[in-house]
Amino acid sequence: MGVAKQPLLEVAELEAGYGDLRILRGVSLAVGRGERVLVFGPNGSGKSTLLKAISGILRPSAGSVRLAGSDVAGRPAHRIVRSGLSYVPQTGNIFPDLTVEENLEVGAATARRGYRERRDAAMDLFPTLAERRRQVAGTLSGGERQLVALGRALMLDPGVLLLDEPAAALSAAMAEQVFDHVLTVNRERGVAILLVEQNVLKALEIVQRGYLLETGTVRLAGPVGELRASEAVRGAYLGSSPDGPPTTP
């Protein structure tokens, strides 16, 4: 059983959408302390909407989001992040007009005490941040921007980090590096990771459990071994995996 007795993040029967369009139709999932969990599924299945609804950028219409035991569903995003949950969106995840260091400082604006220590720790974790500290973030390369985004998200010392396709639009080599960075954050800081990723083959190498989302509900959940063995996952997501012949869905 991968899930600890009391999960750090526990989402139950979450529903959300845009106007009349319902996208999440009762999603339940849990992330334990220090755990690495993947959410995957076809385009339009609600992966990004799920992260938005958990983080409060999108107000859920029903269900609960328990963070260390207390329900934060419906609270504004700026309050939820202060309770220990950070979210890195797929796009627009840095302040392009601010320098690297200003990005970190704004990330810590609501908890100034200990900011320098957290900033230095983030720069130790990712030395690129120190090298580029005075550079305007919008002028960085794609991979470097992801580091700024990760660094900013760590500034409030989150217990869990929500990542929406951090390696999208990066070269294979850069994507590899970003996954390494995510692992570093998890191992060195003990931050739990809830990862949304299209590259399921790659993502399953770094997580412990996963949820398959389809049309706004959890179709399948389990540890990596079970997912790899599942027909549904192998057919649609691991077609090119070496341990099985490519299958057409």
Add this chain to the structure above:
Amino acid sequence: MDVLFQTLVYGFATGGVIAVAAVGLTLSFGVTGFINFGYGELLTVAAYTTYVLTEAGLGLLPAAAAGTAITSAVAVGVARTCYQPLASRGPLPLLITSIGVAFVLQNLVRIGFGGEPRGFPAPTWTPWQLGGVFIPKLQTVIFLVAGVCMLGVHLLLRHTLLGRTMRAAASNEDLARLSGLDTRRIVLVTWVASSLIAGLGGVLLGASQGDITPSVGFEFLLLVFAAALLGGIGQPYGAMLGALLIGLGVEFGAAYVSANYNYALAFGVIVLVLLARPGGLFGRGGGNAVPSEGGTP
């Protein structure tokens, strides 16, 4: 030589006043995302309240300070009652509402004081004389005050946490919320800052023009738009430079061609900028006025 030098000083003064107004406008645009046509009336309100308070016996400085504070209160009141309820509807309804706000404020002033010009209580200083060249003292002081205001805005934006959070909210509002910032509060603080700057701009405008009418701010707004556009709207540092160029252009046009062409010049600049560089001289790419010290890879 004499005319050239004086025109230069007048140009810097006019440019300074435009710069103050343009920076205030740009600040609120950055955070709220709509072009506020009611901004010119804030200058008018500041000029008239300063005028009324000096008529009532106050000195120019206390009257200007009180006028600026009253202007800010009016601006926050307008923002809360007229703009905030529409904030989620996108920029167009806000823009049109702000035109309505401009007409209402302008005509309230007209009801109170009539349409005929009133003399703004600017100090009547004699010019300095430097080796046969007359340097207008009032215009020099206006430029210096504008310069101090620009420096203050620069220090606020670059060197205080409040300024950085304002820039962050302007740069990416959702991410600002995801970083724990209460963006509604930042928008409010920005309104206060922007309207205080407008108040100062109104006082400087009154002092530089000598006479004020109920439409003084609205007419001036065209020059302010031209400056903001020239600098790349939403870019405070671009607005400062754009304002100096427009100010010099206006005064040189008035001295060597005719003062009647001021607005033609401003319109000409707007059209040319929109045709050639829609992002402004300093917009996009060169967007950040402070160059990166780390250099690009």
